[in-house]
Amino acid sequence: MSLQDQILTNYLDAQRGLTEIEQVDENNVVLSLPLHFSANTRVELTVTRVTDSYFVISDMAQTLGELKDAGYGLGGKLKEKILMIGKAAGLEFAGNHLVKKVSAKELGEAIHQFADVAKTIGDAYLTYSTKRSSAEEDELVTRVRRVFTEKQYRYQEKQQLSGAIESHTVDFYVAPNGTRGLALAVLPNPSQIVAEAWGFKTRDIKQEHPNVTMSIVYDSAKAKDISKTILNKVADVPIPSNAIEELATILEKAGIPPHKRKT
Amino acid sequence: MFQPITEAEVARILVRRKFVHKVVEDNTKPKGPVQPFEKRFVCDIRFVDMPAAAVQLQFFARQEQAISGVLPRPLPGLSLLWRGVRIRGVNWAWRHDSLLHGVQQGHIKGWHEKVWTNSDGDKHIKDINGEVKNTDLPTMIKFCCDRWNIEFKDDQFRLGGT
Numbered sequence: 247m248s249l250q251d252q253i254l255t256n257y258l259d260a261q262r263g264l265t266e267i268e269q270v271d272e273n274n275v276v277l278s279l280p281l282h283f284s285a286n287t288r289v290e291l292t293v294t295r296v297t298d299s300y301f302v303i304s305d306m307a308q309t310l311g312e313l314k315d316a317g318y319g320l321g322g323k324l325k326e327k328i329l330m331i332g333k334a335a336g337l338e339f340a341g342n343h344l345v346k347k348v349s350a351k352e353l354g355e356a357i358h359q360f361a362d363v364a365k366t367i368g369d370a371y372l373t374y375s376t377k378r379s380s381a382e383e384d385e386l387v388t389r390v391r392r393v394f395t396e397k398q399y400r401y402q403e404k405q406q407l408s409g410a411i412e413s414h415t416v417d418f419y420v421a422p423n424g425t426r427g428l429a430l431a432v433l434p435n436p437s438q439i440v441a442e443a444w445g446f447k448t449r450d451i452k453q454e455h456p457n458v459t460m461s462i463v464y465d466s467a468k469a470k471d472i473s474k475t476i477l478n479k480v481a482d483v484p485i486p487s488n489a490i491e492e493l494a495t496i497l498e499k500a501g502i503p504p505h506k507r508k509t
Numbered sequence: 510m511f512q513p514i515t516e517a518e519v520a521r522i523l524v525r526r527k528f529v530h531k532v533v534e535d536n537t538k539p540k541g542p543v544q545p546f547e548k549r550f551v552c553d554i555r556f557v558d559m560p561a562a563a564v565q566l567q568f569f570a571r572q573e574q575a576i577s578g579v580l581p582r583p584l585p586g587l588s589l590l591w592r593g594v595r596i597r598g599v600n601w602a603w604r605h606d607s608l609l610h611g612v613q614q615g616h617i618k619g620w621h622e623k624v625w626t627n628s629d630g631d632k633h634i635k636d637i638n639g640e641v642k643n644t645d646l647p648t649m650i651k652f653c654c655d656r657w658n659i660e661f662k663d664d665q666f667r668l669g670g671t
Binding site for chain 2: 268270273276278282287290292294296304306308312314315319341343483488489491492
Protein backbone atom coordinates (compact mmCIF):
# COMPACT_ATOMS: atom_id res chain seq x y z
CA MET A 247 0.00 0.00 0.00
CA SER A 248 1.41 3.36 -0.97
CA LEU A 249 1.84 6.07 1.66
CA GLN A 250 -1.01 8.14 0.27
CA ASP A 251 -3.34 5.13 0.27
CA GLN A 252 -2.34 4.34 3.85
CA ILE A 253 -3.05 7.91 5.00
CA LEU A 254 -6.33 8.10 3.16
CA THR A 255 -7.44 4.71 4.52
CA ASN A 256 -6.51 5.75 8.07
CA TYR A 257 -8.36 9.02 7.70
CA LEU A 258 -11.49 7.43 6.25
CA ASP A 259 -11.47 4.67 8.88
CA ALA A 260 -11.23 7.28 11.63
CA GLN A 261 -14.10 9.25 10.08
CA ARG A 262 -16.18 6.09 9.88
CA GLY A 263 -15.51 5.35 13.55
CA LEU A 264 -16.32 8.88 14.68
CA THR A 265 -19.47 9.27 12.62
CA GLU A 266 -22.67 8.02 14.19
CA ILE A 267 -25.45 6.97 11.88
CA GLU A 268 -28.81 5.50 12.69
CA GLN A 269 -31.91 4.74 10.67
CA VAL A 270 -35.00 6.22 12.34
CA ASP A 271 -37.55 4.73 9.93
CA GLU A 272 -37.59 3.57 6.33
CA ASN A 273 -37.11 7.11 4.99
CA ASN A 274 -35.13 8.92 7.70
CA VAL A 275 -31.55 8.57 8.82
CA VAL A 276 -29.72 10.60 11.47
CA LEU A 277 -26.06 11.40 11.03
CA SER A 278 -23.88 12.74 13.82
CA LEU A 279 -20.66 14.07 12.40
CA PRO A 280 -17.35 14.53 14.20
CA LEU A 281 -17.37 18.28 13.73
CA HIS A 282 -17.84 20.52 16.72
CA PHE A 283 -19.33 23.94 16.77
CA SER A 284 -20.43 26.09 19.68
CA ALA A 285 -20.58 24.49 23.15
CA ASN A 286 -18.88 21.32 21.96
CA THR A 287 -21.99 20.22 20.10
CA ARG A 288 -21.55 17.96 17.11
CA VAL A 289 -23.12 18.69 13.76
CA GLU A 290 -26.15 16.41 13.50
CA LEU A 291 -28.24 16.02 10.38
CA THR A 292 -31.25 14.09 9.24
CA VAL A 293 -31.39 12.81 5.70
CA THR A 294 -34.92 12.13 4.48
CA ARG A 295 -35.66 10.15 1.35
CA VAL A 296 -38.51 11.85 -0.49
CA THR A 297 -38.29 9.70 -3.62
CA ASP A 298 -35.65 7.21 -4.75
CA SER A 299 -33.68 9.96 -6.39
CA TYR A 300 -34.54 12.95 -4.21
CA PHE A 301 -33.43 13.68 -0.62
CA VAL A 302 -33.83 16.43 1.96
CA ILE A 303 -31.10 17.21 4.48
CA SER A 304 -32.07 19.04 7.66
CA ASP A 305 -30.23 19.99 10.83
CA MET A 306 -33.31 19.47 13.06
CA ALA A 307 -32.95 23.19 13.89
CA GLN A 308 -29.99 22.33 16.10
CA THR A 309 -27.50 24.78 14.63
CA LEU A 310 -29.51 27.86 15.58
CA GLY A 311 -31.18 26.15 18.52
CA GLU A 312 -27.93 25.29 20.24
CA LEU A 313 -26.74 28.87 19.88
CA LYS A 314 -29.99 30.26 21.22
CA ASP A 315 -29.79 27.92 24.19
CA ALA A 316 -26.28 29.16 24.85
CA GLY A 317 -27.60 32.72 25.17
CA TYR A 318 -26.80 34.16 21.75
CA GLY A 319 -29.39 36.61 20.44
CA LEU A 320 -30.06 35.84 16.80
CA GLY A 321 -31.48 39.11 15.54
CA GLY A 322 -32.56 40.04 12.05
CA LYS A 323 -29.17 41.25 10.82
CA LEU A 324 -27.35 38.25 12.18
CA LYS A 325 -29.90 35.90 10.70
CA GLU A 326 -29.45 37.65 7.38
CA LYS A 327 -25.75 36.98 7.58
CA ILE A 328 -26.38 33.33 8.43
CA LEU A 329 -28.76 33.11 5.50
CA MET A 330 -26.06 34.46 3.24
CA ILE A 331 -23.61 31.80 4.40
CA GLY A 332 -26.25 29.13 3.84
CA LYS A 333 -27.21 30.45 0.41
CA ALA A 334 -23.64 30.13 -0.78
CA ALA A 335 -23.97 26.38 -0.30
CA GLY A 336 -27.56 26.18 -1.56
CA LEU A 337 -29.16 25.91 1.89
CA GLU A 338 -32.55 27.32 2.83
CA PHE A 339 -34.25 28.20 6.10
CA ALA A 340 -37.55 26.58 7.06
CA GLY A 341 -38.21 28.41 10.32
CA ASN A 342 -35.03 27.75 12.24
CA HIS A 343 -34.29 24.56 10.31
CA LEU A 344 -31.46 24.60 7.84
CA VAL A 345 -32.61 22.58 4.85
CA LYS A 346 -31.13 21.44 1.57
CA LYS A 347 -32.87 19.50 -1.19
CA VAL A 348 -30.61 17.31 -3.28
CA SER A 349 -30.61 14.54 -5.83
CA ALA A 350 -29.24 11.10 -4.93
CA LYS A 351 -26.18 11.77 -7.05
CA GLU A 352 -25.28 14.92 -5.10
CA LEU A 353 -26.05 13.55 -1.64
CA GLY A 354 -22.53 12.74 -0.43
CA GLU A 355 -21.07 16.08 -1.37
CA ALA A 356 -24.15 17.90 -0.11
CA ILE A 357 -23.85 16.33 3.36
CA HIS A 358 -20.25 17.49 3.52
CA GLN A 359 -21.19 21.02 2.42
CA PHE A 360 -24.14 21.15 4.80
CA ALA A 361 -21.99 20.15 7.77
CA ASP A 362 -19.40 22.70 6.77
CA VAL A 363 -22.01 25.47 6.71
CA ALA A 364 -23.43 24.43 10.09
CA LYS A 365 -19.97 24.58 11.59
CA THR A 366 -19.21 27.94 10.01
CA ILE A 367 -22.41 29.42 11.42
CA GLY A 368 -21.66 28.04 14.87
CA ASP A 369 -18.02 29.04 14.87
CA ALA A 370 -17.23 32.10 12.93
CA TYR A 371 -20.34 34.19 13.23
CA LEU A 372 -21.38 33.52 16.78
CA THR A 373 -18.63 32.11 18.93
CA TYR A 374 -16.43 34.92 17.73
CA SER A 375 -18.61 37.95 17.25
CA THR A 376 -18.04 40.20 14.27
CA LYS A 377 -18.82 43.85 13.66
CA ARG A 378 -22.16 44.74 15.11
CA SER A 379 -24.99 46.42 13.31
CA SER A 380 -26.02 49.91 14.30
CA ALA A 381 -29.24 48.48 15.79
CA GLU A 382 -27.17 46.35 18.10
CA GLU A 383 -24.92 49.30 18.93
CA ASP A 384 -27.97 51.19 20.07
CA GLU A 385 -28.86 48.38 22.42
CA LEU A 386 -26.27 49.39 25.03
CA VAL A 387 -27.47 52.99 24.93
CA THR A 388 -31.06 51.80 25.34
CA ARG A 389 -30.16 49.71 28.36
CA VAL A 390 -28.31 52.58 30.03
CA ARG A 391 -31.18 54.95 29.27
CA ARG A 392 -33.66 52.52 30.81
CA VAL A 393 -31.67 52.34 34.05
CA PHE A 394 -31.40 56.14 34.24
CA THR A 395 -35.11 56.54 33.59
CA GLU A 396 -36.17 53.86 36.06
CA LYS A 397 -33.91 55.22 38.79
CA GLN A 398 -34.97 58.81 38.03
CA TYR A 399 -31.62 60.33 37.19
CA ARG A 400 -31.93 63.75 35.56
CA TYR A 401 -29.71 63.18 32.57
CA GLN A 402 -29.06 64.68 29.19
CA GLU A 403 -28.02 62.78 26.11
CA LYS A 404 -25.30 63.56 23.59
CA GLN A 405 -23.85 66.46 25.52
CA GLN A 406 -20.72 68.24 24.49
CA LEU A 407 -18.27 68.85 27.32
CA SER A 408 -15.33 71.16 27.02
CA GLY A 409 -11.92 69.71 27.79
CA ALA A 410 -8.63 71.45 28.49
CA ILE A 411 -7.57 70.82 24.90
CA GLU A 412 -10.79 70.19 22.93
CA SER A 413 -14.52 69.44 23.27
CA HIS A 414 -15.86 65.90 23.62
CA THR A 415 -19.34 64.42 23.18
CA VAL A 416 -20.56 62.01 25.83
CA ASP A 417 -23.64 59.80 25.51
CA PHE A 418 -25.11 60.68 28.92
CA TYR A 419 -24.49 63.62 31.20
CA VAL A 420 -25.76 64.24 34.70
CA ALA A 421 -25.01 67.81 35.74
CA PRO A 422 -23.22 68.23 39.10
CA ASN A 423 -25.52 70.92 40.57
CA GLY A 424 -23.41 71.29 43.67
CA THR A 425 -22.69 67.57 44.12
CA ARG A 426 -20.87 65.14 41.81
CA GLY A 427 -21.80 65.04 38.15
CA LEU A 428 -21.47 62.21 35.68
CA ALA A 429 -20.27 61.97 32.10
CA LEU A 430 -20.91 58.54 30.62
CA ALA A 431 -19.69 57.25 27.29
CA VAL A 432 -21.02 54.06 25.69
CA LEU A 433 -18.50 52.09 23.65
CA PRO A 434 -20.10 49.25 21.69
CA ASN A 435 -16.88 48.53 19.83
CA PRO A 436 -14.06 49.11 22.31
CA SER A 437 -10.99 48.38 20.22
CA GLN A 438 -7.57 49.29 21.59
CA ILE A 439 -7.52 52.53 19.59
CA VAL A 440 -10.96 53.55 20.87
CA ALA A 441 -9.93 52.70 24.45
CA GLU A 442 -6.75 54.77 24.12
CA ALA A 443 -8.70 57.68 22.65
CA TRP A 444 -11.06 57.59 25.61
CA GLY A 445 -8.06 57.55 27.90
CA PHE A 446 -7.17 60.95 26.49
CA LYS A 447 -10.75 62.23 26.43
CA THR A 448 -11.32 61.23 30.04
CA ARG A 449 -8.25 63.10 31.24
CA ASP A 450 -9.06 66.10 29.10
CA ILE A 451 -12.65 66.36 30.41
CA LYS A 452 -11.61 65.85 34.01
CA GLN A 453 -9.11 68.69 33.82
CA GLU A 454 -11.92 71.09 32.96
CA HIS A 455 -14.59 69.43 35.12
CA PRO A 456 -13.00 68.09 38.31
CA ASN A 457 -16.39 67.50 39.91
CA VAL A 458 -17.57 65.21 37.10
CA THR A 459 -17.10 61.47 37.38
CA MET A 460 -16.15 59.80 34.11
CA SER A 461 -17.88 56.51 33.43
CA ILE A 462 -17.44 54.25 30.42
CA VAL A 463 -19.85 51.48 29.51
CA TYR A 464 -18.26 49.02 27.10
CA ASP A 465 -19.26 45.80 25.41
CA SER A 466 -17.57 43.16 27.54
CA ALA A 467 -17.98 40.43 24.94
CA LYS A 468 -16.28 42.49 22.28
CA ALA A 469 -13.51 44.13 24.31
CA LYS A 470 -10.14 42.47 24.24
CA ASP A 471 -8.11 42.22 27.45
CA ILE A 472 -5.93 45.19 26.53
CA SER A 473 -8.99 47.40 25.93
CA LYS A 474 -10.57 46.28 29.19
CA THR A 475 -7.36 47.05 31.08
CA ILE A 476 -7.14 50.53 29.57
CA LEU A 477 -10.80 51.36 30.18
CA ASN A 478 -10.75 49.99 33.71
CA LYS A 479 -7.73 52.16 34.49
CA VAL A 480 -8.76 55.42 32.85
CA ALA A 481 -12.44 55.62 33.77
CA ASP A 482 -13.52 56.50 37.29
CA VAL A 483 -16.40 54.06 36.93
CA PRO A 484 -15.85 51.44 34.22
CA ILE A 485 -18.94 49.34 33.54
CA PRO A 486 -18.84 46.21 31.36
CA SER A 487 -22.06 45.62 29.42
CA ASN A 488 -22.92 42.55 31.47
CA ALA A 489 -23.15 44.75 34.58
CA ILE A 490 -25.41 47.48 33.16
CA GLU A 491 -28.35 46.31 35.25
CA GLU A 492 -26.25 47.16 38.32
CA LEU A 493 -25.36 50.59 36.95
CA ALA A 494 -27.44 52.50 39.49
CA THR A 495 -25.92 50.61 42.44
CA ILE A 496 -22.40 51.17 41.13
CA LEU A 497 -23.04 54.90 40.61
CA GLU A 498 -24.54 55.23 44.03
CA LYS A 499 -21.44 53.65 45.52
CA ALA A 500 -19.36 56.12 43.50
CA GLY A 501 -21.26 59.02 45.10
CA ILE A 502 -23.77 59.73 42.34
CA PRO A 503 -27.19 58.82 43.74
CA PRO A 504 -30.44 59.25 41.78
CA HIS A 505 -32.15 62.62 42.13
CA LYS A 506 -34.92 62.82 44.67
CA ARG A 507 -38.19 64.03 43.25
CA LYS A 508 -40.28 66.54 45.11
CA THR A 509 -43.62 65.02 46.04
CA MET B 510 -14.91 45.15 36.59
CA PHE B 511 -15.78 42.00 34.65
CA GLN B 512 -15.37 38.80 36.63
CA PRO B 513 -15.38 35.31 35.12
CA ILE B 514 -18.12 32.97 36.25
CA THR B 515 -16.95 30.31 38.69
CA GLU B 516 -18.31 26.90 39.54
CA ALA B 517 -18.79 27.97 43.16
CA GLU B 518 -20.93 30.97 42.17
CA VAL B 519 -23.03 28.75 39.94
CA ALA B 520 -23.48 26.22 42.75
CA ARG B 521 -24.59 29.02 45.09
CA ILE B 522 -27.08 30.30 42.53
CA LEU B 523 -28.55 26.87 41.95
CA VAL B 524 -28.96 26.01 45.60
CA ARG B 525 -30.84 29.23 46.43
CA ARG B 526 -34.61 29.30 46.07
CA LYS B 527 -35.65 31.28 43.05
CA PHE B 528 -38.86 32.42 41.47
CA VAL B 529 -40.11 33.72 38.15
CA HIS B 530 -40.12 37.47 38.56
CA LYS B 531 -41.30 38.39 35.10
CA VAL B 532 -42.26 36.49 31.97
CA VAL B 533 -40.35 38.28 29.22
CA GLU B 534 -41.68 36.25 26.32
CA ASP B 535 -44.19 33.45 26.03
CA ASN B 536 -45.68 32.30 22.74
CA THR B 537 -46.33 28.74 23.85
CA LYS B 538 -50.09 29.20 23.74
CA PRO B 539 -50.80 31.12 20.52
CA LYS B 540 -54.32 32.54 20.28
CA GLY B 541 -54.74 32.31 16.52
CA PRO B 542 -54.57 29.32 14.19
CA VAL B 543 -51.00 30.10 13.10
CA GLN B 544 -48.38 28.31 15.14
CA PRO B 545 -45.03 30.05 15.62
CA PHE B 546 -42.12 28.19 14.06
CA GLU B 547 -40.43 28.37 17.41
CA LYS B 548 -42.19 28.22 20.77
CA ARG B 549 -40.35 30.29 23.34
CA PHE B 550 -40.72 30.84 27.03
CA VAL B 551 -38.31 33.36 28.52
CA CYS B 552 -38.46 34.76 32.03
CA ASP B 553 -36.41 36.75 34.49
CA ILE B 554 -35.53 34.93 37.67
CA ARG B 555 -34.89 36.37 41.11
CA PHE B 556 -33.98 34.96 44.49
CA VAL B 557 -36.80 34.35 46.95
CA ASP B 558 -34.79 35.90 49.80
CA MET B 559 -34.08 39.15 47.90
CA PRO B 560 -37.02 39.63 45.54
CA ALA B 561 -36.35 43.32 44.89
CA ALA B 562 -32.88 42.77 43.42
CA ALA B 563 -32.33 42.11 39.71
CA VAL B 564 -29.73 39.35 39.53
CA GLN B 565 -29.36 38.91 35.78
CA LEU B 566 -30.71 35.38 35.81
CA GLN B 567 -32.85 34.25 32.94
CA PHE B 568 -34.69 31.02 32.23
CA PHE B 569 -34.95 30.23 28.55
CA ALA B 570 -36.95 27.43 26.94
CA ARG B 571 -37.73 26.83 23.28
CA GLN B 572 -38.93 24.23 20.88
CA GLU B 573 -38.89 24.32 17.12
CA GLN B 574 -41.79 23.23 14.96
CA ALA B 575 -41.10 20.01 13.11
CA ILE B 576 -40.76 19.88 9.35
CA SER B 577 -43.35 17.62 7.82
CA GLY B 578 -41.98 14.15 7.12
CA VAL B 579 -38.60 14.72 8.77
CA LEU B 580 -37.75 12.57 11.76
CA PRO B 581 -36.72 12.81 14.53
CA ARG B 582 -38.80 15.82 15.49
CA PRO B 583 -37.02 18.67 17.30
CA LEU B 584 -37.10 18.38 21.08
CA PRO B 585 -37.12 21.21 23.62
CA GLY B 586 -33.95 22.99 24.68
CA LEU B 587 -33.81 24.78 28.04
CA SER B 588 -31.18 26.85 29.74
CA LEU B 589 -30.46 28.98 32.76
CA LEU B 590 -28.48 32.06 31.81
CA TRP B 591 -26.56 34.19 34.23
CA ARG B 592 -25.25 37.50 32.85
CA GLY B 593 -26.15 36.11 29.43
CA VAL B 594 -24.02 32.99 29.87
CA ARG B 595 -25.47 29.49 30.05
CA ILE B 596 -24.69 28.05 33.47
CA ARG B 597 -27.07 25.11 33.13
CA GLY B 598 -28.73 23.66 30.08
CA VAL B 599 -30.84 20.67 29.21
CA ASN B 600 -31.27 19.43 25.69
CA TRP B 601 -31.20 16.45 23.44
CA ALA B 602 -28.62 15.36 20.90
CA TRP B 603 -28.08 12.18 18.99
CA ARG B 604 -24.55 12.12 20.33
CA HIS B 605 -22.90 14.79 22.46
CA ASP B 606 -19.26 14.68 23.49
CA SER B 607 -18.37 15.65 27.04
CA LEU B 608 -15.29 17.45 28.30
CA LEU B 609 -13.97 17.48 31.83
CA HIS B 610 -10.89 19.56 32.65
CA GLY B 611 -10.27 19.92 28.94
CA VAL B 612 -10.17 16.16 28.37
CA GLN B 613 -12.70 14.23 26.32
CA GLN B 614 -14.75 12.05 28.67
CA GLY B 615 -16.68 10.04 26.12
CA HIS B 616 -20.11 10.90 24.87
CA ILE B 617 -23.77 10.81 25.82
CA LYS B 618 -26.66 9.96 23.57
CA GLY B 619 -30.01 11.67 24.04
CA TRP B 620 -30.88 13.90 26.98
CA HIS B 621 -28.05 15.59 28.80
CA GLU B 622 -27.50 18.47 31.18
CA LYS B 623 -24.76 21.00 30.56
CA VAL B 624 -23.01 21.70 33.83
CA TRP B 625 -20.79 24.75 34.25
CA THR B 626 -17.23 23.99 35.33
CA ASN B 627 -14.28 26.33 35.86
CA SER B 628 -12.15 24.64 33.24
CA ASP B 629 -14.71 23.74 30.59
CA GLY B 630 -17.43 26.38 30.81
CA ASP B 631 -20.65 24.74 29.62
CA LYS B 632 -18.90 21.93 27.76
CA HIS B 633 -19.19 19.36 30.52
CA ILE B 634 -22.39 17.34 30.32
CA LYS B 635 -24.21 14.79 32.45
CA ASP B 636 -26.46 11.97 31.30
CA ILE B 637 -30.06 12.59 32.39
CA ASN B 638 -31.82 10.10 30.14
CA GLY B 639 -32.99 8.17 33.18
CA GLU B 640 -34.61 11.26 34.70
CA VAL B 641 -36.43 12.71 31.69
CA LYS B 642 -39.87 11.14 31.29
CA ASN B 643 -42.19 13.16 29.06
CA THR B 644 -40.47 15.41 26.56
CA ASP B 645 -43.12 18.01 25.71
CA LEU B 646 -42.20 21.63 26.37
CA PRO B 647 -44.40 22.28 29.44
CA THR B 648 -43.18 19.12 31.14
CA MET B 649 -39.57 19.93 30.39
CA ILE B 650 -40.03 23.45 31.77
CA LYS B 651 -41.40 21.97 34.96
CA PHE B 652 -38.58 19.42 35.03
CA CYS B 653 -35.87 22.08 34.73
CA CYS B 654 -37.52 24.46 37.18
CA ASP B 655 -37.64 21.70 39.78
CA ARG B 656 -34.08 20.73 38.99
CA TRP B 657 -32.74 24.29 39.20
CA ASN B 658 -34.76 25.31 42.24
CA ILE B 659 -37.07 27.77 40.49
CA GLU B 660 -40.61 28.20 41.78
CA PHE B 661 -43.52 29.21 39.62
CA LYS B 662 -46.06 31.48 41.21
CA ASP B 663 -48.88 29.91 39.25
CA ASP B 664 -49.59 26.53 37.75
CA GLN B 665 -49.11 27.71 34.21
CA PHE B 666 -46.96 24.79 33.25
CA ARG B 667 -48.01 22.19 35.78
CA LEU B 668 -48.97 18.87 34.27
CA GLY B 669 -52.68 18.45 34.44
CA GLY B 670 -53.14 22.14 35.30
CA THR B 671 -56.00 23.98 33.66
